[in-house]
Amino acid sequence: MRQLSLVTLVVRDYDAAIRFFTQVLRFALLEDTPLAGGKRWVRVAPTADSGFALLLAKAATPGQERAIGNQTGGRVFMFMHTDDFQDDYEHLKSQGVRFTEKPRQEPYGTVVVFLDLYGNKWDLIGPVMQS
Secondary structure, three states: OOOOOEEEEEEOOHHHHHHHHHHHOOOEEEEEEEOHHHOEEEEEEOOOOOOOEEEEEEOOOHHHHHHOOOOOOOOEEEEEEOOOHHHHHHHHHHOOOEEOOOOEEEOOEEEEEEEOOOOOEEEEEEOOOOO
16 A cells, blocks of 8 residues: 655744644644754644644755745645534634635535645635535
């Protein structure tokens, strides 16, 4: 079996990123291990048992610094599915998360685009509304 398990997200500061992902997005902090040279191995995930995680990697070069907040050239970076769209949407609003639009209905569900703490675009996607 093969599967994707980890995606790197370049960040400006480990602690600010951990706060955003654990408090604002309500992710689990899976690991925060110190490494040589002041680096850390920081993994966060939607849930502790999701099987997928983000590696929060502090920018170490000017090129990496320039990529912060624009890792996909302005396209949506991550797609986060939820079974309770309204609860997650209201929580994100209460945490001051910036949205680029109002929630909308698509054939694949309710969706809204929001920005993470660095400006990367994310889709929050809820179940298809039954009529």
